[in-house]
Amino acid sequence: MTAAITESANPASATAPGRFGPYGGRYVPETLMAALAELEAAYAEASTDPVFQSELDDLLRNFAGRPTALTFAARLTEQLGGAKIYLKREDLLHTGAHKINNALGQGLLARRMGKRRIIAETGAGQHGVATATVCALLGMDCIVYMGEDDIRRQELNVLRMRLLGAEVRPVTSGSRTLKDAVNEALRDWVTNVRDTYYILGSALGPHPYPTMVRDFHRVIGIELRQQILEREGRLPDAIVACVGGGSNAIGAFHAFLDDPAVRLIGVEAGGRGKSLGDHAARFEGGVPGVLQGTYSYVLQDENGQVALTHSVSAGLDYATVGPEHAALHDSGRATYVSADDAHVLDAVVRLSRAEGILPALESAHAVAECLRIAPRMPRHAILVVNLSGRGDKDMGILARELKIAGAEALDQA
Amino acid sequence: MPIHFPNHPGLVVYLTAGDNGLHTDPQAHPAQPGNPAPRGNAAQPGDLSLTRDIALAAIDAGADVLELGVPFSDPMADGPVIQRASERALRRGTRLADVLRLAADLHRARPQAGIVLFSYLNPILRFGMARFADEAAAAGADGVLLTDMIVEEAADYLAHMRRTGLSPIFLAAPTSPDARLQAIAAHSAGFIYAISRTGVTGKQKQLASDAAALVERIRRWTRLPVAVGFGISSADHFAQVGQFADAAVIGSAIVELIERSGPGQAAANVSRFIKGLRQPALAQTL
Numbered sequence: 001m002t003a004a005i006t007e008s009a010n011p012a013s014a015t016a017p018g019r020f021g022p023y024g025g026r027y028v029p030e031t032l033m034a035a036l037a038e039l040e041a042a043y044a045e046a047s048t049d050p051v052f053q054s055e056l057d058d059l060l061r062n063f064a065g066r067p068t069a070l071t072f073a074a075r076l077t078e079q080l081g082g083a084k085i086y087l088k089r090e091d092l093l094h095t096g097a098h099k100i101n102n103a104l105g106q107g108l109l110a111r112r113m114g115k116r117r118i119i120a121e122t123g124a125g126q127h128g129v130a131t132a133t134v135c136a137l138l139g140m141d142c143i144v145y146m147g148e149d150d151i152r153r154q155e156l157n158v159l160r161m162r163l164l165g166a167e168v169r170p171v172t173s174g175s176r177t178l179k180d181a182v183n184e185a186l187r188d189w190v191t192n193v194r195d196t197y198y199i200l201g202s203a204l205g206p207h208p209y210p211t212m213v214r215d216f217h218r219v220i221g222i223e224l225r226q227q228i229l230e231r232e233g234r235l236p237d238a239i240v241a242c243v244g245g246g247s248n249a250i251g252a253f254h255a256f257l258d259d260p261a262v263r264l265i266g267v268e269a270g271g272r273g274k275s276l277g278d279h280a281a282r283f284e285g286g287v288p289g290v291l292q293g294t295y296s297y298v299l300q301d302e303n304g305q306v307a308l309t310h311s312v313s314a315g316l317d318y319a320t321v322g323p324e325h326a327a328l329h330d331s332g333r334a335t336y337v338s339a340d341d342a343h344v345l346d347a348v349v350r351l352s353r354a355e356g357i358l359p360a361l362e363s364a365h366a367v368a369e370c371l372r373i374a375p376r377m378p379r380h381a382i383l384v385v386n387l388s389g390r391g392d393k394d395m396g397i398l399a400r401e402l403k404i405a406g407a408e409a410l411d412q413a
Numbered sequence: 414m415p416i417h418f419p420n421h422p423g424l425v426v427y428l429t430a431g432d433n434g435l436h437t438d439p440q441a442h443p444a445q446p447g448n449p450a451p452r453g454n455a456a457q458p459g460d461l462s463l464t465r466d467i468a469l470a471a472i473d474a475g476a477d478v479l480e481l482g483v484p485f486s487d488p489m490a491d492g493p494v495i496q497r498a499s500e501r502a503l504r505r506g507t508r509l510a511d512v513l514r515l516a517a518d519l520h521r522a523r524p525q526a527g528i529v530l531f532s533y534l535n536p537i538l539r540f541g542m543a544r545f546a547d548e549a550a551a552a553g554a555d556g557v558l559l560t561d562m563i564v565e566e567a568a569d570y571l572a573h574m575r576r577t578g579l580s581p582i583f584l585a586a587p588t589s590p591d592a593r594l595q596a597i598a599a600h601s602a603g604f605i606y607a608i609s610r611t612g613v614t615g616k617q618k619q620l621a622s623d624a625a626a627l628v629e630r631i632r633r634w635t636r637l638p639v640a641v642g643f644g645i646s647s648a649d650h651f652a653q654v655g656q657f658a659d660a661a662v663i664g665s666a667i668v669e670l671i672e673r674s675g676p677g678q679a680a681a682n683v684s685r686f687i688k689g690l691r692q693p694a695l696a697q698t699l
Binding site for chain 2: 173183289
């Protein structure tokens with residue numbers, strides 16, 4: 001690595017390493033730079049090492065449960081009367097969401113780098129559970145930072161992490177959600193940088209994380225492409241995925257970036273309203289800025305202070321978005337919409353009752369967009385929803401929000 | 414006047430601009446019916462008069478350079494003390510424009526002291542890098558330190574620093590290899606800020622042995638003064654740093670002192686603390 005700066009290091013340059021158009025880069029305290037360089041080199045080496053790849057493939061297949069199914073949603077398709085709807089079933093993976101793809105990849109990389117102490121942040125708890133699982137599998141120490149508010153709303157996942165032997169450290173600063181958990185994980189990493197590996201959970205943060213995390217999730221789109229070609233003999237017309245940091249979406253989209261006929265639709269959290277603080281729709285209310293190491297769209301006030309966010313789903317409740325999505329947004333290759341809490345809750349019930357599949361609140365954002373657009377698409381069109389996770393973890397929230405105990409809301413749904 | 418350290422060791426004092434400590438914090442003392450919120454709280458956004466008083470007291474007590482911290486919502490490189498100070502300053506409505514006004518005030522009142530604007534990148538980007546550089550230079554600031562700006566990403570920032578004559582101050586860490594130190598030295602002006610240890614800001618009991626080795630490595634690449642910061646909190650540390658570096662940066666220890674100070678006491682407490690750094694006998698009376 002050369003540390004000399006060049007004109008190509010200008011943020012306006014798309015050719016610098018870790019840049020997606022003007023987005024991405026590395027905006028971190030100097031203390032982390034050596035660790036990021038070490039990580040970048042180790043990942044570059046591992047990603048071309050057949051031994052590493054075959055070990056990862058073996059774990060994905062025989063531990064995590066890949067390839068995941070592509071399910072034709074027959075009853076939902078019939079009810080909506082438009083496009084044929086397929087579900088890419090990342091919810092069927094071990095630990096309940098796509099997050100295990102990345103946790104396995106980075107866990108193996110950490111072991112290869114000789115780091116025995118693993119830290120991670122988590123929002124909904126799915127990345128935390130996946131990381132705790134991989135640490136148990138590989139025999140490594142695991143500390144997960146989680147906002148106090150998220151600990152309360154995702155209690156089941158907290159218990160799972162503890163059962164798996166991880167230490168869950170509550171984060172009480174700021175909004176006590178995902179953003180603050182990332183801050184605390186970064187502070188831990190700055191302090192223990194020499195012996196600690198930070199398994200970042202989304203396609204976010206400083207280079208090389210956005211590229212590396214995307215690569216570990218590319219398998220979603222690669223499988224999907226092959227499966228839909230086998231089933232339908234052609235590519236889908238649209239792929240819909242929810243976008244928090246955006247790891248499941250970029251994993252599903254990536255194999256289709258060069259197929260302009262395939263519409264790529266990311267769904268952000270519309271929360272409870274359009275005002276700053278009531279949602280996490282970065283592409284509607286955000287402007288480009290730097291948060292937690294990367295240049296991307298950030299929800300912020302006119303003074304550059306990062307805004308609070310709200311979503312019924314802890315996993316999408318985050319003020320910035322992966323830099324590759326920012327570039328796809330600006331280029332128009334992908335489009336980004338939002339779904340509000342009410343439509344998301346409705347989508348959970350609709351999918352559960354039409355297909356017998358309970359989606360995570362995060363993934364239900366993609367389902368909500370599917371419910372909106374599928375009826376407007378012709379019957380020969382093909383729409384794929386990336387069902388990134390299952391909703392078992394959300395039963396507490398669903399019970400409260402849908403008043404299942406009283407059953408009124410459900411009966412009216 | 415360019416940044417200089419007439420005394421040895423030099424002293425750089427960090428203050429979170431707009432933090433008035435606990436006694437005026439609306440959250441620490443929520444207004445109750447019949448018990449109005451204390452004076453000096455969020456009712457007067459942009460009032461940095463207490464920070465100004467403390468800064469003047471610090472300069473008069475022997476600080477050579479003041480770092481004015483722009484509060485940020487997500488201070489990922491800071492420990493709990495400066496996190497709390499940033500939260501208090503933001504609750505009082507402190508904005509970058511207010512900090513620039515404070516810098517101009519201080520420059521007028523004490524032109525001999527160096528002034529460094531210390532910030533995370535995002536508030537600067539939102540303000541506009543060019544506008545920030547223009548207004549910081551017009552305010553009489555001498556330098557800028559951006560916590561999350563590394564040399565590789567700094568081309569645009571450096572161009573604006575050069576254009577306006579401001580000194581870009583970069584951090585150097587114990588983990589920085591020599592190639593990075595060389596680049597940091599090549600692009601810095603004013604002084605180089607050597608981080609004494611891996612970690613976030615905050616007090617510590619013992620000065621890390623990392624610090625002296627890092628300063629020695631930095632000096633291979635530059636004749637600029639080297640200031641050591643992170644964890645320096647006592648006259649002992651200050652004297653130790655003086656044995657191998659040009660200056661010490663004291664932040665969390667002073668911010669915590671302000672946090673603990675009673676109404677009207679912060680400036681006097683900070684003054685006494687700073688005098689005690691060079692005359693340890695005075696510190697005993699604290």
